[in-house]
Amino acid sequence: MEYLQTAPVACVIFVISIITSLLAFSNNNLYSRMMLHPYTVSRGKDIHTVITSGLIHRDWMHLFFNMLSYYFFAFNLEPVIGHAQFGILYVLSLILSDMPTVVKHKDDYNYFSLGASGAVSAVIFSTILFAPWQTIMILPIPIPIWFWVFGILYLVYCHYASKYSRDRINHDAHFFGAISGLMITIVFNHHVLSEFIQQIISEAPGRLHL
Numbered sequence: 001m002e003y004l005q006t007a008p009v010a011c012v013i014f015v016i017s018i019i020t021s022l023l024a025f026s027n028n029n030l031y032s033r034m035m036l037h038p039y040t041v042s043r044g045k046d047i048h049t050v051i052t053s054g055l056i057h058r059d060w061m062h063l064f065f066n067m068l069s070y071y072f073f074a075f076n077l078e079p080v081i082g083h084a085q086f087g088i089l090y091v092l093s094l095i096l097s098d099m100p101t102v103v104k105h106k107d108d109y110n111y112f113s114l115g116a117s118g119a120v121s122a123v124i125f126s127t128i129l130f131a132p133w134q135t136i137m138i139l140p141i142p143i144p145i146w147f148w149v150f151g152i153l154y155l156v157y158c159h160y161a162s163k164y165s166r167d168r169i170n171h172d173a174h175f176f177g178a179i180s181g182l183m184i185t186i187v188f189n190h191h192v193l194s195e196f197i198q199q200i201i202s203e204a205p206g207r208l209h210l
Helices: 002-006 008-025 028-034 049-055 060-081 083-104 117-130 147-164 172-188 192-208
Strands: none
Touching (some): 008 049, 008 060, 049 083, 060 083, 083 172, 117 172
8 A cells, every 4th residue: 555655656557567468468469469560660550569568578477577676666766756757767768668679670570579678677777876775685696786786787687688588578678778767867867867976986885895
C-alpha cells in the first residue's frame, strides 16, 4: 500500500508489464502483434510496437530479471523525481532506446525484438545519479554492491549479450536506455550531475575503506 502512495506510476507500469507479458506467453497472436519489427516500423507501419514491445518479455526468466531490477530502482526513484517526470522518463526512454535498433535493423525482415530493457536501464541509471553509493544485493554475490558499480557491471553484461546472444531480447536497448535515462534526468534536474560528482568525490574515501 505504501508504494501506491509514494510511487503510483511505477506501480501501474509494474502491474501492466507483468499482466501483458503473461497474456502474451499464452497468446501467440498477441505476442506477434506487440513485438517490435524494425523493418515494418521504419516503413511507417505498426509504430505502436515501439512501446508495446516494452510491455512483453521473451520468457519467465526475462520477465523476472527485468521486473526485479525495476522493483529495486523504480519505487525509490519516483518519490525523488515526481510522478509526472517518472512517467515521462519511462515512456520516452522506452521509445528512444528502440530507435537505434529500428535504424540498425531497418532492412532485416527477419529481425524482431521485445522487452522493457531500455526503460528499465533508464530507471537504473537515473537512480544512480541521485544515489550512487546506495547498495543492492545480487545473488550469488555475498556482499552489497554500490549502485554505480552495478551500473558498470550491467553495461558490461549488455555489451556481451548484444554481441553474442541469439535471442529476440533487444540487448542494444540496455545501453541506449541507460544513456536516455541519464540525459532525460539531467535535462529535468540540472543540479543532479554536479551533485553526483560531489557525492562520488566526497564520500569515496570513507566508502572505499569500509
